[in-house]
Amino acid sequence: MQQNELAASHAVPAAQNKATQRRALLSAMFLMSMSAVGPGFITQTATFTVKLGAAFAFAILISILIDFVVQANIWRIVTVTRMRAPAIANAAIPGSGYLLAVLVIIGGLFFNIGNIGGAGLGFNAMIDLDPKIGGAIGALAAIGIFLSRRAGIAMDRVVFVAAFVKLALILYAAIVSGPPVADAFRQTFLPDTIDFATITTIVGGTVGGYITYAGAHRLLDKGTVGVENIGAVNRAAFSGIAITGVLRYILFLAILGVVASGVVIDLSGQAANPAGQAFHAASGNIGFRLFGAVFLASAMTSIIGAAYTSVSFLTAFKPDMTERQRNLATVAFIAFSLVCYMLITTPPAAMLVFVGGLNGLVLPIGLSIFMYAAWARPDLMGGYQYPRWLLVLGVLTCALTWYMGYKSAGAIFGLLGA
Numbered sequence: 001m002q003q004n005e006l007a008a009s010h011a012v013p014a015a016q017n018k019a020t021q022r023r024a025l026l027s028a029m030f031l032m033s034m035s036a037v038g039p040g041f042i043t044q045t046a047t048f049t050v051k052l053g054a055a056f057a058f059a060i061l062i063s064i065l066i067d068f069v070v071q072a073n074i075w076r077i078v079t080v081t082r083m084r085a086p087a088i089a090n091a092a093i094p095g096s097g098y099l100l101a102v103l104v105i106i107g108g109l110f111f112n113i114g115n116i117g118g119a120g121l122g123f124n125a126m127i128d129l130d131p132k133i134g135g136a137i138g139a140l141a142a143i144g145i146f147l148s149r150r151a152g153i154a155m156d157r158v159v160f161v162a163a164f165v166k167l168a169l170i171l172y173a174a175i176v177s178g179p180p181v182a183d184a185f186r187q188t189f190l191p192d193t194i195d196f197a198t199i200t201t202i203v204g205g206t207v208g209g210y211i212t213y214a215g216a217h218r219l220l221d222k223g224t225v226g227v228e229n230i231g232a233v234n235r236a237a238f239s240g241i242a243i244t245g246v247l248r249y250i251l252f253l254a255i256l257g258v259v260a261s262g263v264v265i266d267l268s269g270q271a272a273n274p275a276g277q278a279f280h281a282a283s284g285n286i287g288f289r290l291f292g293a294v295f296l297a298s299a300m301t302s303i304i305g306a307a308y309t310s311v312s313f314l315t316a317f318k319p320d321m322t323e324r325q326r327n328l329a330t331v332a333f334i335a336f337s338l339v340c341y342m343l344i345t346t347p348p349a350a351m352l353v354f355v356g357g358l359n360g361l362v363l364p365i366g367l368s369i370f371m372y373a374a375w376a377r378p379d380l381m382g383g384y385q386y387p388r389w390l391l392v393l394g395v396l397t398c399a400l401t402w403y404m405g406y407k408s409a410g411a412i413f414g415l416l417g418a
Contacts, residue, residue, distance in 0.1 A: 018194060019286060037247045038302030039118025039295055040111065041202070046196050046274035049255045050265050054183045058191035059199045064245040066203050068238070069397040070367060072390060075237045077370055078216035080381040082225045084390040085213045085366070088315030091372035091380055099317035100366050107209035107359045108310030112337040113344065115306055118299035120341075125276050125292030132342060138296065139338040140302045146330045161302065162297035167247060169294045175251045177257025177282040182194070184256055198359040204400070206404055209359030211308040215240060217312045227384055246406075258282050284367035303370070307333045370396050 037177040048056045090097030119138025120131030255278040279291030311330045371394045374386050
């Protein structure tokens with residue numbers, strides 16, 4: 001009898017640990033994947049599908065492949081070292097963590113200004129609310145989440161709900177728009193046009209800047225780290241990448257169906273909302289209202305993800321920050337982003353495209369540091385044998401992102417004046 005009770009007492013903590021690990025992995029997976037398919041990606045997809053047509057499918061494929069390699073490496077290194085990205089960088093190359101932190105925080109700030117603009121566009125499409133007012137409501141709602149006593153749980157729940165809303169509505173739009181699937185499939189692998197600025201921008205909008213580290217840092221905060229968790233972490237990373245890949249491609253097909261039908265979409269006006277126009281053309285006023293819900297859900301998850309991850313890099317300058325201090329810093333970060341959004345005159349859609357390109361230029365810097373740490377500093381991982389195949393893929397991807405950045409930097413900064 002006593003033995004049975006003893007066994008049961010051990011089984012309960014084990015079950016609790018498994019449940020806690022599962023929640024941590026789901027939290028990291030959805031935070032990363034929803035940050036990667038935010039209002040920036042939606043706007044970029046509409047913009048570039050108008051410009052490139054079905055050939056844009058190739059850029060999406062490349063972004064998914066790069067995403068796979070980047071996240072697989074970053075999540076593994078953070079998991080094994082049990083350190084945040086700036087601490088890993090400083091340990092590998094003294095001083096580089098501070099540089100990486102500054103770049104990610106600045107990129108995250110620009111991205112969050114665009115995300116708040118995305119919330120404004122979402123409210124405008126849903127209920128005809130002024131975008132500035134809508135953006136302020138979205139930002140204040142995100143601030144409320146981080147001021148709550150259970151900020152982590154509230155953040156996870158908002159991200160989960162928004163993810164399922166987004167998937168359902170995008171799938172509906174793709175079915176209604178009737179895209180040329182055969183042509184899209186062909187050009188996924190044999191594109192008529194290859195545009196490096198487009199690829200760099202879409203990569204930056206899905207795995208550049210803060211997005212690179214969002215899931216990994218969430219795992220760290222949840223305590224799901226260490227060599228013993230690598231298998232589970234890998235499955236979560238790959239599942240998150242699969243979710244983002246499916247969402248990206250379905251969204252592209254939804255907009256391609258509209259573009260292929262001959263509908264003209266405005267890309268340059270002050271109030272231009274390319275994705276909203278596409279949804280409106282696909283399914284009328286109801287489609288436009290649904291788009292507003294998609295965009296608002298995307299904006300909220302991205303405001304949360306950008307602020308949370310950007311502030312996590314402040315630990316490069318104050319390693320002993322408590323969770324409460326990080327939440328308050330996150331509130332300040334969102335508030336400052338809101339002030340900037342209220343003051344700028346750049347159209348929200350143009351800002352969302354530009355920040356993707358900016359973070360695409362930041363990506364190779366951080367990836368280079370991490371690849372150096374994996375290659376030359378096994379001591380940081382306690383002698384862990386890093387998989388050679390993953391290391392080689394990481395180095396090749398790093399070289400590719402540097403080349404794409406070199407080829408497209410001028411065109412990306414030209415987007416602000418477009």
